Amino acid sequence: MKNGRTGRFSSKLLRTKLKAEDVRKIYLSHTPERMKLLTNVKEVLKWSNATPFRCFGQLGYACCYCDDQYPDPAILKKHTLDAHLNEQNACFMKTRDMTRFYVKVDITELRCKICSNNCDTLDQIMQHLYRDHDKKLFMEVKNYMVPFKFDSDTLKCFICLNKFNRFKALLEHMNAHCRNFVCEVCDAGFITRTSLTNHAKIHATGTFSCKSCDKVFCTLSRKKSHEKYVHGGVLLNKCAHCNESFKDYHKKLKHMLDVHGVEPITLKCHACDRTFTNQKVYRNHTKRDHLMERRYKCTQCEMKFYTSNELKDHSIKHTGVRKFQCDVCLKAYGRKSTLREHMRIHADDRRFKCEHCGMAFVQKCSWRGHMRAKHGEQV
Structure with missing residues (x-):
């Protein structure tokens, strides 16, 4: 009994001596x-x-x-x-x-x-x-x-004072300051582990084919996004007043204006005088024209481009491939857009008109040359 009491007393003494x-x-x-x-x-x-x-x-x-x-x-x-x-x-x-x-x-x-x-x-x-x-x-x-x-x-980050037109963009930006999880490839920071996991997919490259059409994507995340929103019938644009959904953003804006009398929000660029009603167009304008973002680099020269399509158009200069041919005069072009402009010659589509003398031109470059040579205007 004595030893038992001593043991309990020693245990109690040990607990009392523990520091906070x-x-x-x-x-x-x-x-x-x-x-x-x-x-x-x-x-x-x-x-x-x-x-x-x-x-x-x-x-x-x-x-x-x-x-x-x-x-x-x-x-x-x-x-x-x-x-x-x-x-x-x-x-x-x-x-x-x-x-x-x-x-x-x-x-x-x-x-x-x-x-x-x-x-x-x-x-x-x-x-x-x-x-x-x-x-x-x-x-x-x-x-x-x-x-x-x-x-x-002004909607801005109080840490670095960057300004934003949408709260979603500010929230995405806060990942740069709340770096709980960091990508080992590009050192990008993220608030949650799920955000890092989703981000890591952009570094996994390969050939990923859509199950419903013939489109092929270089990343799995792009393929899944395409399948979900193009073939999955997902309506992203929901009206805040009646919850009716639209596949097209502009149809949602028209619905809100016609049915609920809500004017579209005007987004003004902080760096120039341009205004936008579409957040995506505004975001692309900022990245392309002010941040000078150029993610796609030509492997044949030093030029860089904002989109992959711009890089593809540029690459034709190096390959010399001319797969778009005119059915009338058999001239061939590397770009479909160039062929489309060429076809206006055969249709005599003179859409570029001089406001001084009334002369009209098929191509814009011809109109510019006329304005400089005949009227001394730099356009």
């Missing part, structure tokens, strides 16, 4: 990763005015706790803090697949609810809560909260 840091390490080693991530999110949202949001939809920023959407993120922030104070039933709390887990957080005018201390970043507020208020935070795990600040009329 040792106890914390033991606790950490037995806490699942998912629990650590969710605990960090809950503690930050509970003890600061940081507010989560679900996404940016057709009607604005969507609440994580209900179906409300607001075009102004400041109104959503007020709604969240007023209507969902201390509520734990957010959409991200139901996540089971942690390879996709991340939380979008508005940290505009970020401050501590306990002492009203102001902080600039999520890291600062987490360090403050952990050190100054002894809150239970797991500082050693990756951060899956993606921060945004909406403190101006």
Whole structure:
């Protein structure tokens, strides 16, 4: 009995002599990763005015706790803090697949609810809560909260100050700052493991044929995307007001204008005076004309091009292949577009007209030469 009591006493003494840091390490080693991530999110949202949001939809920023959407993120922030104070039933709390887990957080005018201390970043507020208020935070795990600040009329990254016309583009850009997972091939960073896995597919090259048509793709991801959206009957463009879907983006815009009276959004380029109503066209304009992105390089010379089709057109100069032949005069051309322009000669299609003397020309180059020689205009 004596030895038994001594053993229990020694065990109790051993536990009391453990340092607080040792106890914390033991606790950490037995806490699942998912629990650590969710605990960090809950503690930050509970003890600061940081507010989560679900996404940016057709009607604005969507609440994580209900179906409300607001075009102004400041109104959503007020709604969240007023209507969902201390509520734990957010959409991200139901996540089971942690390879996709991340939380979008508005940290505009970020401050501590306990002492009203102001902080600039999520890291600062987490360090403050952990050190100054002894809150239970797991500082050693990756951060899956993606921060945004909406403190101006311009949508921009508060870290590097790059400007964006769409929230989706800003969200994709945040992968560059939230580098939880890094591609070993190109060093690109990603918030989640799933994003890295999807990205890695672009580095796998080969010959991938479509199951439904004769198109061939150089990557598996492009083939799957083609099959899904071209042959799968997927309607990507959904109206935010009545949920009717359209395969064509412009048909959706026309529907929203005709049925709901919603004017299309005008996207203005920050670098020039051009405006766009199509996000894809605007994005291509920015990459091609201002960022001078040229991913496709000719193997025969030093020229580079924005698209693969431009490279194919250029490559004809090196191959000399002329497979497009005129049925009238039998002249052959390397490009179908050149043959199409040539056919206007036989049709006497004089679409380029001089506004000074009325002369008309089949080809634009002839019109330009006329304008310079006869009227002294550089066009």
